Amino acid sequence: MRALFFADDRQPVSGLVRSASFALALVVLGGVCIGAFSLLSYHWAWQPVLNYWRLFEEGWLATLAIAGLALPLSCLLGLAFALARRSRFLPLRDVARIYVEITRGTPLLVQIYFYWYIFGQQLSRDFRFLAGALILALFSGAYISEIIRAGIEGVGQSQLESARAIGFTRRQTYRYVIFPQAIRQILPPLAGQFASIIKDSSLLSVLGIAEFSLAASQVNAFTYSAFESYLPVAVGYLILTLPISLWTQSLEKSARFET
């Protein structure tokens, strides 16, 4: 019995035991949820919500599009600021530092309003979507720049020396020595950041951008249903973030083994 549910660090856990414990965990958590709902004596009514299915679908696709736009943009910004912080031109370093500290030190919601009141109001409705993705990229870029910087600085001094001894220029050193080694350290936290971008995009609903969570609050307003509106949203976000999370874990594993 003990062997079924307790991990022994000296030997690997078999697939069967792992599935059994996973099933048990699901049953326990499911039981807690069902218990909680029965206490609420909540009356499920899915039909009215299902009528607004298209709204969910469009919202989900909008979130996917915003994230798809913000992801590469935030990577570019992150790379640019990470390199700026390592620039030999000191004022550039400080610009990057100030940007990173301010962005990481303030809530995204506040930043959304700030950017919006400064730049966004002049934009026509069609550009809101683009502006939202850009705001998200600016926010996430600060975090990604720190991830990239940590990866770059993790490459040992002896490697830089070796590159210099060979006669590499600074650019060649980055291209052939630093980036190929740093990428292994960068990828796992970067993938985690991707999941954050997807979730954080829900805050863009405050600008009236018709993304996934705005769709849910609209449906909620039309149908007066609570869980039926928000449960699909939770599932919809999980569909996007869960694969990334699993991917992150496999990346972390391979990064550990290869060094």
Add this chain to the structure above:
Amino acid sequence: MHLTLSKVTKTFAGHRVIDDLTADFGELRSLALIGPSGGGKSTLLRIIAGLENPDFGTVALNGETVCFDEPALREHRRHLGVVFQAFNLFPHLTALANITLPLEKVHGLSPAEAEHIAVESLRRFALADHAHKRPAELSGGQKQRVAIARAIAIKPRLLLFDEPTSALDPEMTAEVLDVIDELKNEGRDFLLVTHEMGFARHVADRVAFLADGRIVEHAPAAELFATPQSAACRDFLARILRY
């Protein structure tokens, strides 16, 4: 080679690691730097290699004064082969790619030419079977031999060895010393910082004794070990050869 140093000074955090060092070693093939730890041997090698800028002074190699500004230094480094104590191979590249990378990207060879040279030099050092392994899969001695192969593949005008065997066990040390000995017999010019006194005596034309940032004395290898002139060198050799 002909190496001349004039008034070379290098300070780290207020400590004079190389102190107004002037020397002309004359025309020679191989020079060994010996001396106590912290005496400035490695720093001097790094200055000659163009990896460290002196505060003052000039270094001249074969009559050419080394200019310590970055583009000129890069050009200087391109014609030298440096072998480090910790091997400093690129861990993300195979042994072969470690050698071809500088050939292609710094010396402008085609991938085919670079590969040909790399395969040849790996074969020379009995590393042909390991060409496609990454450094983590090689032993210390193998890594250092790959590093030497990388250094000579570019046909350097001077090889610089910075304590190449200090991180190795005795058997691997022998492996690496064999390779250096072979390079000597081939007539390659090199500068060697080492703690292996027997090897320094065997392989170097001339040996220089460094202590407290100065060259206390330098002489043909056999002479320096047989009749050291300075008290410092005598003490050092007595201490190190006692066991």
